[in-house]
Amino acid sequence: MSEAVREPHTYAGGASAAYAKDKEVLLEVTDLKKYFPIKSGIVIQREVAAVKAVDGVSFKVYKGETLGLVGESGCGKSTTGRTILQLYRPTAGSVKYAGQEISTLKGEALRRMRREMQMIFQDPYASLNPRMSVGRIVAEPLVVHNIGTKKEREERVAALLEMVGLNPYFVRRYPHEFSGGQRQRIGLARSLALNPSFIVADEPISALDVSIQAQVVNLLQRLQEELGLTYLFIAHDLSMVRHLCNRVAVMYLGKIVEVAESEELYTNPLHPYTQALLSAVPVPDPSVEERRQRIILKGDVPSPINPPKGCNFNTRCPVSVDVCFDTEPELVEVLPGHWVACHRVI
Amino acid sequence: MAVAGSAAPISLTEEERTSTPWRDAWRLFRRNKAAVVALGVIITIFSLTISAPLLTHLGLLDARAGDAARHVINPANVPQVDVYPDPGTCARDGQDQNPYWCGWLSDEILVDVQNKYCYRPAPEPDRQQWCYLLGGDSSGRDWLTQTVYGGQVSLAVGVLGATMSLIVGLIYGLVAGFYGGRIDNLMMRIIDFMYGVPYLVLVILLQVFFTEISREYRGTDRGGAIGLILELNASMGGLLFLFVALGTLSWIGMARLARGQVLAYREKEFVEAARAVGASDRRIILVHLMPNIIGPLIVAETLAVPGYIFTEAFLSFIGLGVQPGTPSWGAMISEVRNRGGFFSNRFILIVPSVALVLTALSFNFLGDGLRDALDPRLRGT
Ligand SMILES: Nc1ncnc2c1ncn2[C@@H]1O[C@H](COP(=O)(O)OP(=O)(O)OP(=O)(O)O)[C@@H](O)[C@H]1O
Ligand code: SF4
Ligand SMILES: [Mg+2]
Numbered sequence: 001m002s003e004a005v006r007e008p009h010t011y012a013g014g015a016s017a018a019y020a021k022d023k024e025v026l027l028e029v030t031d032l033k034k035y036f037p038i039k040s041g042i043v044i045q046r047e048v049a050a051v052k053a054v055d056g057v058s059f060k061v062y063k064g065e066t067l068g069l070v071g072e073s074g075c076g077k078s079t080t081g082r083t084i085l086q087l088y089r090p091t092a093g094s095v096k097y098a099g100q101e102i103s104t105l106k107g108e109a110l111r112r113m114r115r116e117m118q119m120i121f122q123d124p125y126a127s128l129n130p131r132m133s134v135g136r137i138v139a140e141p142l143v144v145h146n147i148g149t150k151k152e153r154e155e156r157v158a159a160l161l162e163m164v165g166l167n168p169y170f171v172r173r174y175p176h177e178f179s180g181g182q183r184q185r186i187g188l189a190r191s192l193a194l195n196p197s198f199i200v201a202d203e204p205i206s207a208l209d210v211s212i213q214a215q216v217v218n219l220l221q222r223l224q225e226e227l228g229l230t231y232l233f234i235a236h237d238l239s240m241v242r243h244l245c246n247r248v249a250v251m252y253l254g255k256i257v258e259v260a261e262s263e264e265l266y267t268n269p270l271h272p273y274t275q276a277l278l279s280a281v282p283v284p285d286p287s288v289e290e291r292r293q294r295i296i297l298k299g300d301v302p303s304p305i306n307p308p309k310g311c312n313f314n315t316r317c318p319v320s321v322d323v324c325f326d327t328e329p330e331l332v333e334v335l336p337g338h339w340v341a342c343h344r345v346i
Numbered sequence: 347m348a349v350a351g352s353a354a355p356i357s358l359t360e361e362e363r364t365s366t367p368w369r370d371a372w373r374l375f376r377r378n379k380a381a382v383v384a385l386g387v388i389i390t391i392f393s394l395t396i397s398a399p400l401l402t403h404l405g406l407l408d409a410r411a412g413d414a415a416r417h418v419i420n421p422a423n424v425p426q427v428d429v430y431p432d433p434g435t436c437a438r439d440g441q442d443q444n445p446y447w448c449g450w451l452s453d454e455i456l457v458d459v460q461n462k463y464c465y466r467p468a469p470e471p472d473r474q475q476w477c478y479l480l481g482g483d484s485s486g487r488d489w490l491t492q493t494v495y496g497g498q499v500s501l502a503v504g505v506l507g508a509t510m511s512l513i514v515g516l517i518y519g520l521v522a523g524f525y526g527g528r529i530d531n532l533m534m535r536i537i538d539f540m541y542g543v544p545y546l547v548l549v550i551l552l553q554v555f556f557t558e559i560s561r562e563y564r565g566t567d568r569g570g571a572i573g574l575i576l577e578l579n580a581s582m583g584g585l586l587f588l589f590v591a592l593g594t595l596s597w598i599g600m601a602r603l604a605r606g607q608v609l610a611y612r613e614k615e616f617v618e619a620a621r622a623v624g625a626s627d628r629r630i631i632l633v634h635l636m637p638n639i640i641g642p643l644i645v646a647e648t649l650a651v652p653g654y655i656f657t658e659a660f661l662s663f664i665g666l667g668v669q670p671g672t673p674s675w676g677a678m679i680s681e682v683r684n685r686g687g688f689f690s691n692r693f694i695l696i697v698p699s700v701a702l703v704l705t706a707l708s709f710n711f712l713g714d715g716l717r718d719a720l721d722p723r724l725r726g727t
Contacts, residue, residue: 042535045528045531082618085622087618087621087622110624111624114622114623114624115624118622118623119618119619119622121615121618121619122615123615126614126615126616127615127616127618127619128616128619129616129620129633129634129637129638130367130638131367131637131638132633133366140620140623140625141623141624144620144623144624144625144626144629145623145624174366174367176367187619190619190623191619191622191623193623194623
């Protein structure tokens, strides 16, 4: 492999991707890093180490699509989402939204940007303030941005509740009176209040009953069509994202190891980690299911404080070779629109 | 209860329909009978002490200092002497019974404190009758009056002390917990240091200091800021300095508790959601953190009230509390000791003691009830 430094913007979904040809890039993340410092010392604290939660992630999200972000617990998916929304400030790297660099925005400019990008949270019980009524929760974005009169806000809240399939009558109730699925809808209504175009959905359905999951997914899809939303959909298992996402990025230990269109990724996974993940997903087709062989990965995910040298998957990879232990593989486009970071896949 | 999507919630009872966090808390509080009684007792004590000037005005109590010139005592306890040189001795003579105790509206003897005479007035059926319902002290001051006015001091110290320490601790803990990092570290080290300082010793030293300067400047026309403060303190009967002394350390426990609470809620997703819509720090603190963390803090402060009350009583007992002449339960107990009143006035000691214990117990029970109602960890039990 040549040592030539790649232009960062060619890392993911470059111009050659068939899918991307006619699509407009809404969000572009380049070499994004988020380290959480670990401090020690009683009076004067020194930084002794850092959790490398996100360690050089690059991808693009096209307007109107749903990009899935998949990986095991603790691999840095939520941190990626939060860093994109500037809930955490990035340690390094750039986040461009509609061509504008937002990682350096501050104050009023950042607040204005927040109207464009919103988040749906994983835990429907923790994401609603227990001391606020549903009406106040959903109206909060409007209050914060000083939009409309009190009456206009009330009307907007009622419309939003209806939009997510809730009775507008609920405005005076409190979150503890609702089920998980209903709470997730309330959270969704809140994030739609400002008419955003981009939504980070951080495992919005993992905490829900299976029967409710489909309802919420359908709602998300319907809203995407109606409102022209773009989603970054975070999930920890691949089965969930298949029919919801246009493209899927697989994450391992703070890095993206593979990006492809959904169908491509499911039928032709190239990275050993993706293959292992997929081997755990049951296939509806019985003949395929019969041949399905579960790849069991050995060992545990290494600590993000001290990730392995070279390819960070090398401690568990069934097909590793010498070079994996000293050179980090780059994310390369091996097929049109299909990017993989592995020395064994060229 | 959760109701599916569009179903009209007709089946809900009135109570369910209006369920809000504060209403739920009230419902839970009401379940704790001891707490409800305690709340009633506290409200009663409060109204009594607050309306004390009114009671004085109505003639049901003596003036605040309690040394009004005219008192009536039970003739059974007073020797049959019409004129007695000193009220301190007139009552004690001959009887080892409670000298200043009298029954309701019995025949009476007047004690003229100013002229140091006791005398029996001519019986006049329509003359207003008056007696020491709970006895009097050796200077002829009505014990009931002092108890009621002493309640002002105790409640002021307990409630204002708790409120001040709540406010200071809350702000300190909020700032430390919310901003975290270096600020938090520094602020918490300061608190660690203060935890090492013995509370009572510091309070006593401060009060000695304050008492000394007050004495030094008494009567002198000092002027300036210090003079103003000294004057204000004197007009509050020494309460101002007492607050300062009690307040120096009382907030640190609250600050720790507040910080812990903030840390628990700061990373909650609803706070993050507020941030994601662009809410300011101010809004996050006031709207999202405060209402959620305040419950356990109120509980802790309520349970701390007896501590403040006892500390004041203790300080007044050893003469380092309120200024002489200001009624206070601790000072009353000390009075009984100093004047050797205990043996002759067995019951007299009971009055301020019962008031003290009753108030303290009530705050404890109230705190218990509030814990049931406000501490979300105990929700649904
Ligand atoms: N605020 C923080 N401070 C320190 N470390 C953090 C913080 N947030 C996350 N981490 C660490 O960063 C790593 C990635 O966390 P993250 O929450 O992004 O994982 P995730 O992929 O979303 O996992 P999950 O599926 O469990 O939600 C973890 O090791 C976590 O311990
Ligand atoms: S680079 Fe090497 S260790 Fe990493 S996934 Fe590929 S083969 Fe395995
Ligand atoms: Mg997560």
